[in-house]
Amino acid sequence: xxxxxxxxxxxxxxxxxxxxxxxxxxxxxxxxxxxxxxxxxxxxxxxxxxxxxxxxxxxxxxxxxxxxxxxxxxxxxxxxxxxxxxxxxxxxxxxxxxxxxxxxxxxxxxxxxxxxxxxxxxxxxxxxxxxxxxxxxxxxxxxxxxxxxxxxxxxxxxxxxxxxxxxxxxxxxxxxxxxxxxxxxxxxxxxxxxxxxxxxxxxxxxxxxxxxxxxxxxxxxxxxxxxxxxxxxxxxx
Ligand code: TMP
Ligand code: ASP
Numbered sequence: 001x002x003x004x005x006x007x008x009x010x011x012x013x014x015x016x017x018x019x020x021x022x023x024x025x026x027x028x029x030x031x032x033x034x035x036x037x038x039x040x041x042x043x044x045x046x047x048x049x050x051x052x053x054x055x056x057x058x059x060x061x062x063x064x065x066x067x068x069x070x071x072x073x074x075x076x077x078x079x080x081x082x083x084x085x086x087x088x089x090x091x092x093x094x095x096x097x098x099x100x101x102x103x104x105x106x107x108x109x110x111x112x113x114x115x116x117x118x119x120x121x122x123x124x125x126x127x128x129x130x131x132x133x134x135x136x137x138x139x140x141x142x143x144x145x146x147x148x149x150x151x152x153x154x155x156x157x158x159x160x161x162x163x164x165x166x167x168x169x170x171x172x173x174x175x176x177x178x179x180x181x182x183x184x185x186x187x188x189x190x191x192x193x194x195x196x197x198x199x200x201x202x203x204x205x206x207x208x209x210x211x212x213x214x215x216x217x218x219x220x221x222x223x224x225x226x227x228x229x230x231x232x233x234x235x236x237x
Contacts, residue, residue, distance in 0.1 A: 001025065001072075001080050011037060012050070012197060018080070022184065026051075028077045032197070034216040036128050043215060043222050048076045049230045050195035055079055056237050057162065057194045064161045066154050068190040069181060084181025084191050087143050088123040089132070091151060093159045094175040098200055099213075101175070110207065116159050118152060123179070150188045151180050158190065166201065169232040171210065174200035196226050 003016040003025050011033045016025040028047035033040050051073065058068040069081040094101055097111040122132040122142065132140075134148050143151070155178055166173045176199035179192035192198070196211040203210060210229040214222045 001074065003027075003078075012047075013193070022083050023071060024081055024083050025074065026079050026081055028079075028193075032212065032215050034212070036125060039216070041215060043212075043226065045223060046197070046226055049226045050193055050197060051077050051079055053195050053230055053233060054193040056233065057165075058190065060165060060237075061158055061161055061190065064157065066157055066161070066190055067187065081191070082183060082189065084183055084189060086123070086179055086181045086191060087147065087151070087188070089137060089142055089151070089180070090121040090123055090129060091155050091178040091180065092119045092121065092175060093117070093155055093178070094119075095159070095163065096172070096174040096200075098174050116156065118155060147182075147188055154178075154180070154188070154190060158194075162194070162199075165236070167204070169236045170204045171229060171232055172202045172204045172207075174202055176200070196229055201229055 001018050001023065004019065005017045006014055007017055007024065008015040012029055012031055014027040014029065016027065018025055028051040030042045030044055030046045032043045032046065055070060055073045058070040062068055062070065069084055071080040071082060073079050094117045095113060097107050098109045102109050120132050120134065120137060121129040123129060137143055137148065138145055158178060162173050176194065178190060180188050181191035183189060199211060200213060201211045202208065209219065210225045214220065214225050
């Protein structure tokens with residue numbers, strides 16, 4: 001399958017049409033942004049790592065009963081996916097306090113919750129992706145109640161699978177962001193990516209950060225963290 005016209009260029013990926021109306025090619029870039037695009041940079045080799053990691057994790061999730069957009073990895077940076085209409089919600093699951101949760105509620109990072117939490121942000125760059133509840137999402141016709149129930153069910157299932165898997169790798173999944181899409185028949189599937197850009201991943205023993213927070217917070221060692229976490233994953237998959 002070959003790339004045709006470029007449909008879209010996002011912060012970290014480009015999307016191309018193919019000769020099949022139902023299929024697209026996603027191409028992962030090394031570009032990194034944070035704080036709604038205010039901070040810009042490059043993480044050398046990130047595109048290759050995120051492409052492979054996301055595909056390996058989605059393959060596992062498919063086996064566990066979570067439908068995804070993944071069709072086939074085409075090359076280091078390119079993957080064939082099913083065309084979806086993205087539901088404009090960022091679905092965030094948290095197992096441990098960190099990031100905007102810690103800031104918003106004035107708590108330290110690292111508090112282990114008794115049960116995972118879920119929240120939604122309205123995917124809208126102009127508004128800065130504001131937090132939104134499910135009633136608001138339905139009122140704005142971003143999704144139906146039925147779709148929101150399906151999305152919640154899949155998101156918690158993804159959490160159970162990712163927690164167990166990363167645990168085998170000596171990595172704790174603190175929180176992560178998912179995006180879902182609708183196929184042409186309105187079936188909901190997991191889309192976008194699962195990578196150190198979209199997850200907080202801490203070394204289980206030392207709590208060292210092995211994710212994009214190193215870039216967001218100017219901590220250095222960004223490339224090495226992506227390489228390390230990918231190495232742990234490939235050793236255990
Ligand atoms: P937060 O604590 O900043 O709200 O982030 C929660 C999780 O979502 C974290 O794992 C990083 C991820 N995330 C994204 O993938 N994209 C984003 O735009 C933001 C803000 C967070
Ligand atoms: N990628 C997002 C942005 O540039 C934010 C983030 O991941 O922190 O806005």
